[in-house]
Amino acid sequence: MRIQLSMATVLGLVLLGFANVAYAQKLVKGRILAATTRNAITGATVRCATVATLTDKDGKFELRLQEGLQTLEVIAMGYQQQQLSIKMPIADTVLVLLEELVQQLDEVAISTGYQKIDRTRLTGAVTLVDQKLLNRTVNSNVLGHLQDVVPGLVFNRVGTNPISIRGQNTIKGNEAPLIILDNFPYDGDINNINPNDVSEISVLKDASAAAIWGARAGNGVIVITTKKGAYHKPLNINISSNLSFIAKPDAFSQPVLSSASFIDLEQLLFGQGYYRSQETNANSPALSPIVELLIAQRDGLLQPAEAAQTIARLKKLDVRNDYAKYGYQTGIVQRLATNIAGGTETNRYFVSLGYDRNRSSLVGNRDDRITVQFSNAYQLFNKKLEWQVDGNYTDATVRNNAVSLNGYALNGSTTYPYFSFYDKDGQPTRISKDVREGFGTTALANGLLPWTYSMIQEQELADQRENRGDLRLNTALLLKVLPGLSTELRYQFQHSLSSQRSNNHQDSYYVRNEINRFSSVVAGTGIVRPVPLGAIVDEQSQQATTHNLRLLLNYVQRWGSDHHLNLLSGAEVRGQRTNVEQQRLYGFDASNYSSKLVNYSNAYSAYINPAAQLSIINNDRQNLLTDRFLSYFFNSSYSFRKKYTFNSSIRFDQSNLFGVRTNQKGVPLWSAGLAWDIREEGWLNPQTLSELKLRTSYGWSGNVDKTLSAYTTASYDNGINSLTKLPFARIVNPPNEALRWERVETANIG
Numbered sequence: 224m225r226i227q228l229s230m231a232t233v234l235g236l237v238l239l240g241f242a243n244v245a246y247a248q249k250l251v252k253g254r255i256l257a258a259t260t261r262n263a264i265t266g267a268t269v270r271c272a273t274v275a276t277l278t279d280k281d282g283k284f285e286l287r288l289q290e291g292l293q294t295l296e297v298i299a300m301g302y303q304q305q306q307l308s309i310k311m312p313i314a315d316t317v318l319v320l321l322e323e324l325v326q327q328l329d330e331v332a333i334s335t336g337y338q339k340i341d342r343t344r345l346t347g348a349v350t351l352v353d354q355k356l357l358n359r360t361v362n363s364n365v366l367g368h369l370q371d372v373v374p375g376l377v378f379n380r381v382g383t384n385p386i387s388i389r390g391q392n393t394i395k396g397n398e399a400p401l402i403i404l405d406n407f408p409y410d411g412d413i414n415n416i417n418p419n420d421v422s423e424i425s426v427l428k429d430a431s432a433a434a435i436w437g438a439r440a441g442n443g444v445i446v447i448t449t450k451k452g453a454y455h456k457p458l459n460i461n462i463s464s465n466l467s468f469i470a471k472p473d474a475f476s477q478p479v480l481s482s483a484s485f486i487d488l489e490q491l492l493f494g495q496g497y498y499r500s501q502e503t504n505a506n507s508p509a510l511s512p513i514v515e516l517l518i519a520q521r522d523g524l525l526q527p528a529e530a531a532q533t534i535a536r537l538k539k540l541d542v543r544n545d546y547a548k549y550g551y552q553t554g555i556v557q558r559l560a561t562n563i564a565g566g567t568e569t570n571r572y573f574v575s576l577g578y579d580r581n582r583s584s585l586v587g588n589r590d591d592r593i594t595v596q597f598s599n600a601y602q603l604f605n606k607k608l609e610w611q612v613d614g615n616y617t618d619a620t621v622r623n624n625a626v627s628l629n630g631y632a633l634n635g636s637t638t639y640p641y642f643s644f645y646d647k648d649g650q651p652t653r654i655s656k657d658v659r660e661g662f663g664t665t666a667l668a669n670g671l672l673p674w675t676y677s678m679i680q681e682q683e684l685a686d687q688r689e690n691r692g693d694l695r696l697n698t699a700l701l702l703k704v705l706p707g708l709s710t711e712l713r714y715q716f717q718h719s720l721s722s723q724r725s726n727n728h729q730d731s732y733y734v735r736n737e738i739n740r741f742s743s744v745v746a747g748t749g750i751v752r753p754v755p756l757g758a759i760v761d762e763q764s765q766q767a768t769t770h771n772l773r774l775l776l777n778y779v780q781r782w783g784s785d786h787h788l789n790l791l792s793g794a795e796v797r798g799q800r801t802n803v804e805q806q807r808l809y810g811f812d813a814s815n816y817s818s819k820l821v822n823y824s825n826a827y828s829a830y831i832n833p834a835a836q837l838s839i840i841n842n843d844r845q846n847l848l849t850d851r852f853l854s855y856f857f858n859s860s861y862s863f864r865k866k867y868t869f870n871s872s873i874r875f876d877q878s879n880l881f882g883v884r885t886n887q888k889g890v891p892l893w894s895a896g897l898a899w900d901i902r903e904e905g906w907l908n909p910q911t912l913s914e915l916k917l918r919t920s921y922g923w924s925g926n927v928d929k930t931l932s933a934y935t936t937a938s939y940d941n942g943i944n945s946l947t948k949l950p951f952a953r954i955v956n957p958p959n960e961a962l963r964w965e966r967v968e969t970a971n972i973g
Contacts, residue, residue, distance in 0.1 A: 248287040251309065253317030255282045255297060264321060267299035297321065333425050336403040336446050337435060337858070338777060338791055344862050346870040346896030346918050347432025348971055350374060352424040361467040361556055363579045363592065365416045365424075365447065373426050388428055388443030392967050393926040400443040401436055405613060405697065407771045408439065409447075410799065411719040415617040415693040417577045417594040419463065419560035422450045430922025430969040431896030435858055437874035438892065438925035441967035449615070451598045452564045452571035462561045469554030469584050474547035482641040483538040489513045489639075505832045507662040509633045509655045513537065513641070542642040546628050549644055549679070554584035569606070573598040587624030587685055592617065611699040618692050624685035631656060631676055644678050651679040657736060658831060666830070670750045671742055672735040686726040694718045697771075707780045711793075715771040725761040726811075734759050741837060742830050753827050754839060755819040757810035761842055767801040787862040797852040807842035841940075850929065853877045868898040870920075876964070878927070892966070894922025919972040925964035933962040 255264045255278050263282030268275060271286060271293050278284045286295075290311045297305045302321035309317060332339040333349050342351070350373045360368045366386060370378055375389045384398040391398065402409045404416065427433040427444040436444055480488070489511065492498065498514050510518075516533060519525040562575035577594040600611045632638045634657055646652045653675035655663055663674035697715035704710055727733045734757075741753045775793025780786075810819030826836040858872040873893040898918040936955040 248289055249312035251286050251288055251311065251313055251317060253284050253286075253295075253319060254278075255284070255299065255319045255321060257302070258320040258322045261320075264299050264302065267297055267302075267321070270296050270298075295319075334423070334446050334448050335425070335427065335432070335435060336406050336444070337775065337793075337856075338789075340789070340860065343865060343900060344787070344789075344860055344868045344870075344898075345432070346868055346898040347430070347894075347920055348375075348428040348918075348973070349432050350376075350426045350428070352426070354422060357418060357421060357424070361465045361558065362418065363556060363558060363581055363590075364414055365418045365421055366413060368418055368421075369424065369426070369445075375428055376426060388426065388445075392442045393965055395928045395931075395965070397926065397929070398442060400445050401433075401439045403436075403444060403446040404695075405447070405449055405715075406713060406773075407697065407715045407717075408436075408797070409717075410767065410769060411693045411695075411717065412619075412691055412721065414592075415594075415619060415691060415719075416447065417560070417575075417579070417592070417596070417617070419558065419562075419577050420449050420575050420594065420596045420615070422448045424448070429920050429971040430894040430924055430967075431870055431872075431920030431971070434892055434894035434922045434924045435856055435872045435874060436924070437854060437856070438876040438878070438927055438964040440892075440924040441926035441965060449596065449598070449613075450562070450564070450573055450575070451600070452566045452573040454566040454571050454602075455568060456564070456566045456571070458563065458565040460561070460563050463559075465556070465558040467556045469556065471547075471553045472551045472584050474543040474551060479543075479640060482540055482639075485640050486513050486534060486538055490517065493517045505834070507659045507831055509657050509659055511633060511637075511639050512654070513639075515655075515660055536647075537641040540641040540643050542628070542638075542640055545642075545644040545678075549682070550586055550626065550628065551584055552582070552586050555582040557581065569602040571598075571600050583625065585625035587626065587682060588622060590619065590621040592619040594618075607703045609699075609701040611697075611701070613697050615695045616693070619690070621689040621691070623687045623689070624682075626678055626682045626685060630681060631678060633657075651677040653677045656732065662831070666739060669744050671739045671830070674735065674739055676732045680730070681732060684728040684731045686728065687724070689721065689723045692720040707778055709777050711773070711775050711777070713771070713773045715769075717767075717769040717771075719767045719769075720764070722764040723762070726813075727759040727761075729756060729758050737840075740829055740831065741827050741839065743828060753821065753825070755810035755821070757812055757819065758808075760808040760811045760818070761805070762808070763803070763805035765801065765803045767799060769797070769799040771795065771797050785864050787860075787865075789858075789860040791858040792856065794853075794855045797850075797854075799848075799850045801846075801848040801850075803844070803846040803848075805842055805844045807840065809839075848929075849879065851879045864903070866900050866903045868900070870894075870896045870898075872922075876925070879933075892923045892925055894920060894924075894969075896920030896922075917973075919970075921970045922968075924967050924969065926967060927964050931956055931959075931962060933959050 253269070255267045255269070256262065257264055263278075263280065265278060265280050265282065267278045267282070267284075269278065269284045269286065270276075271288055274286055274288065276284050276286055288311050292308060292310050294306055294308050295317070297307075297319050299321055302323055305319060305321055307317075307319065331342040331351060333342055333345060333351055342349075352369060352372055356372055357368045359372075360370075362368055369376055369386075377387045377390070379385060379387060386400065387398060388400050402413060409416075425446040425448075427440075427446065433440040433444040490513070493514060498510060501508055501510060502518065513534065516525065516530055520527060520530040557580045558577070559579075560575065560577040562573065564573045566572060573596075575594070575596045577592075579592040580589075581591075582589045594615070594617045596615045598611075598613045600609055602609050629638055631642060631654060642654070643652055653673075654677075655674065656676040658666075658674055666674055695715065695717045697713065699711060699713040702710050729735075737759065738752055738754045738756065743751050745751050773793060773795035775791060778788075778790040780788045808818035809821045812818070821839050823839055823841045826838055829835040829837050854874060854876050856872070856874040858870075860868065860870045862868045871894065873891050875891050896918065897920070898916055901915045901917060935958045937952045938955050939952040940950070
């Protein structure tokens with residue numbers, strides 16, 4: 224009984240407490256309106272501690288709150304959040320006016336490689352690709368992140384230059400845009416740059432934007448800025464991993480003549496004597512299987528019924544089926560990256576490590592890359608001086624062992640669709656590629672090597688590899704001299720190493736063909752082979768060492784909110800030394816890394832046509848190139864009320880590549896531009912458009928052709944002249960004191 228009484232007592236106390244709380248709560252009424260229009264805001268959240276409600280269609284709300292001082296928090300989409308304090312109880316209706324939330328666009332600074340310029344003060348055509356846009360694409364090539372993102376940037380499917388900006392801008396010079404990496408020109412392989420280390424990319428398209436780079440900016444400029452740490456930021460560790468798949472290429476995407484139609488055409492041409500000249504050619508060029516079959520039938524070596532049966536079988540073949548099966552595969556892109564970043568009041572740091580492993584959609588092609596990057600900066604002397612130290616190292620390996628679909632082309636030019644990688648017995652198909660089938664059979668009987676080609680065998684024996692290494696170190700001192708006046712001293716060292724090795728196995732078609740072409744059958748001696756048995760190995764190495772030194776002054780001055788002036792001037796010197804060595808090894812034996820000597824000076828009778836004279840290919844070369852540039856530059860920019868901007872730049876370039884008279888005259892390259900920011904005009908609602916600007920620019924930039932020189936240059940051949948039996952050299956180009964860069968005139972309005 225005592226226990227029941229205790230429980231009843233507790234229950235009564237609890238109910239009494241709830242009653243007291245409910246009694247202590249008072250009702251508050253209110254209304255939420257837009258401050259500018261005084262329209263009711265529906266669905267706004269009004270809360271106080273753990274109590275919340277929503278406004279109705281008239282913007283009204285009701286809440287029960289405890290007596291005393293309370294804080295209301297009002298949240299509505301598209302409006303600024305607001306807090307207000309009220310003292311309960313309150314008899315009046317609470318009226319809350321919310322200000323519209325106007326999103327202010329952050330000031331975007333564009334890097335030109337010399338300075339950062341507020342985007343609103345640009346007069347040139349520039350596209351900025353920020354971190355958000357870069358992360359949209361999973362690609363190990365930094366340029367791949369720009370595809371379909373930058374207007375005017377064209378990706379070329381053919382030719383040696385993968386990209387161009389606004390079309391062709393040179394006659395004989397390098398067609399590629401100038402690449403700027405962390406303030407300096409980058410002459411290494413663009414594939415060495417890890418996209419995970421890139422913060423932003425600016426593409427400078429016209430003269431006003433790019434002319435500051437002078438004689439190398441005619442094709443446009445791509446400015447790449449890598450990631451850095453930030454001051455006053457806690458330690459942040461980031462790890463990212465990406466795995467993506469590339470669809471297997473469609474071998475049937477391009478329409479081609481069917482095997483049946485192709486064979487019908489060959490039969491028609493054969494009947495009209497089209498192949499007669501090839502059949503009687505002294506060089507015995509290879510003929511297609513159908514033509515050989517028709518010849519055999521014509522000469523009575525093959526019965527018509529058997530020929531018809533073979534033709535019917537070949538008409539059902541399509542080489543694209545086999546290439547889709549054995550030549551194409553699903554590509555895989557793997558990326559792993561980690562970085563550490565942060566900063567204190569006077570120090571910022573960034574360290575990253577990346578690993579990429581890619582398998583191409585072409586069987587036999589793949590690449591691996593390791594990248595290491597660091598960036599460190601210290602602020603000294605009350606933050607008047609900043610010392611920056613940055614570095615990057617890349618090690619990459621590329622294997623290009625895919626066999627081209629045109630590998631079996633007759634005499635290197637003509638392909639036919641009725642080809643299969645395997646014959647009807649399941650053995651690799653062997654065809655005559657450069658000589659007729661009968662000629663190859665006779666040569667084999669005479670002791671020469673097999674003169675047939677197999678796609679499967681070539682795929683298995685392919686061994687081509689490229690190794691790349693790139694080291695880049697730079698340091699900078701940034702000093703604030705006076706308010707608005709600063710100076711920079713920058714230095715960069717870059718060392719790039721690239722080596723390619725093509726190991727042509729002794730059993731590969733290329734080696735067998737080379738050995739056979741030079742072979743001869745000597746009575747009583749047997750086979751004489753000027754090109755010895757064994758592999759043929761081509762090796763090439765290239766080392767480039769570059770030094771850059773730059774000094775510049777930067778002056779920024781503002782007078783109230785109407786006037787903004789920016790002046791930049793400076794000078795820089797650049798030197799690059801490139802050493803290229805290549806060699807060919809004949810009769811190479813991988814077991815002891817030995818090779819055999821050959822005679823390059825003699826001319827040999829060709830086995831195919833003894834009347835023809837052949838010389839053994841000599842690929843031994845050594846080149847040493849030295850490039851030096853001395854440049855002076857000036858850039859100015861003036862803005863009035865953020866509406867009107869004038870920009871100009873001028874640059875003088877001197878180089879050992881140019882003629883004496885050109886360097887003495889010092890012809891400058893320059894640009895000028897005007898911009899009108901219509902969005903800043905009072906008669907236009909700034910919320911209507913995010914950006915509206917009219918701009919025009921005009922100027923001159925240039926392109927440098929490094930294959931030419933102002934001096935008489937000759938190339939010494941490593942071989943011996945076959946007639947004089949003496950060493951010889953070739954004149955590459957005559958002297959030209961007036962030699963200069965190509966001048967590119969650019970006008971832009973829009």
